[in-house]
Amino acid sequence: MEFDLDQTDALLSTTRAVRKRLDLEKDVPMKVIAECLELAVQAPTGSNAQGWRWMVVTDADKRSALADIYRRGAGDYFTQRTDSIEPGSQTGRVIDSATYLAENLQHVPVHVIPLIIGKPDGTNFQGAGLYGSIVPAMWSFQLALRSRGLGSCLTTLHLRLEEEAAALLGIPDHLTQAGLIPVAYTKGTDFKPAVRGPISDIAYHDTYKNPLN
Numbered sequence: 623m624e625f626d627l628d629q630t631d632a633l634l635s636t637t638r639a640v641r642k643r644l645d646l647e648k649d650v651p652m653k654v655i656a657e658c659l660e661l662a663v664q665a666p667t668g669s670n671a672q673g674w675r676w677m678v679v680t681d682a683d684k685r686s687a688l689a690d691i692y693r694r695g696a697g698d699y700f701t702q703r704t705d706s707i708e709p710g711s712q713t714g715r716v717i718d719s720a721t722y723l724a725e726n727l728q729h730v731p732v733h734v735i736p737l738i739i740g741k742p743d744g745t746n747f748q749g750a751g752l753y754g755s756i757v758p759a760m761w762s763f764q765l766a767l768r769s770r771g772l773g774s775c776l777t778t779l780h781l782r783l784e785e786e787a788a789a790l791l792g793i794p795d796h797l798t799q800a801g802l803i804p805v806a807y808t809k810g811t812d813f814k815p816a817v818r819g820p821i822s823d824i825a826y827h828d829t830y831k832n833p834l835n
Contacts, residue, residue, distance in 0.1 A: 635815040637765055640773030641723040644806040650732045652678070654770055655805070662763035667755040673739035674759050677791055680732055687790050688780065689728035692802065695782035696724055723775070723804065730804040734774075735787070736760045737797040756800045764803070773808035776801050 659676055667673065679685055700721050708714050727733075738756040742749045764774045778801045780787055787799065825834035 633765060633769055636813040637768040638773075638813045638816070639775035640808055640813075641719040641775055641804075643809045644723075644730055644773050644804065645809050646726065646729040646731070646806060648731070648807045650772065650805060650807065652680075654772070655732060655734070658763050658766035658770065658772075661766040662759045665758040665762045667759070668751045671739070671755065674756050675737035675739070675797055677735040677737060677793060678732065679735070679791065682728075684790060685730070685733055686728040688733055688787060688802065689724075691783045691786050691790070692727055692777070692780040693724055695779045697782070699779065700724065723777070724779075727804060730806050732805040734763070734803040734805055735791070735793075736763075736800040736803065737793065738800055739797060741796070741798055752798065753800060760800065760803065767805060768813075771807055771811055772805055774803050774805050776803055778802070 655678055662676075663672070663674060679688065700717060723730075736756050736759065738752055740752050742752055760776065764776070767774050780802050781799060784799050787793070787802075788795075788797075793799065822833045822835050826832055827834045
C-alpha cells in the first residue's frame with residue numbers, strides 16, 4: 623500500500639485544536655461520528671485489551687450541564703493565566719480561544735468523552751499504560767474528524783469534577799474519563815501547520831546531551 627505523503631502530511635500537520643472556528647449552528651450526523659469512531663478503534667491498546675468506551679452526548683440539556691461542570695472545574699484557571707500573559711502573544715491568543723470555548727461549550731453540537739476501563743493507581747507504570755491505551759484512539763478520532771471537515775480539541779478541565787459528569791451521564795465507576803472532545807463542523811477548512819522550533823532543540827540521540835541532527 624502506498625500513501626499519498628503530501629495528503630497524509632497535510633492531515634497530520636493541520637489538525638489543530640479548534641475552538642473559535644467550530645460551527646455552532648450546523649448539525650453533525652451521528653453516522654459521521656460513528657465512522658470516525660470506527661477508525662479510532664483501529665488504534666493500538668496495551669495488551670490489545672481494547673478497553674476503550676465512548677460517551678457521545680448530543681442532548682441539549684446534558685451538553686449545558688457538562689458545560690457548567692466544565693466552567694466550575696476551570697475555576698480561576700483562565701484569570702490566573704491571563705494575569706501574567708501578553709494579550710497579543712501566541713499564549714494569549716490560545717487563552718482567549720480557550721475562554722471562548724468555555725463560554726460557548728453548551729452550543730457545540732456534539733460532546734465526546736473518551737473512556738478507558740480501569741483507574742489510575744498513582745504509579746507512572748500503570749498510568750502510562752492506562753492513558754496510553756486511550757490517547758492514540760482519541761487522536762485517531764480527531765484526525766478522522768479533520769479529514770471529514772469537522773474540528774475538535776481535547777479538553778480536560780471538567781475532570782476536576784469527574785464524578786459529577788459520571789453521575790450526569792451514568793458512567794460506571796470502573797471507567798476513567800480521559801477528557802472531553804467538543805466536535806463540530808469547522809468554519810472553513812484552511813488550517814495551517816503551527817510554528818514549531820527545530821527538532822534538534824528538543825530531540826536527543828543516545829544521551830540527553832547529544833541533540834538529534
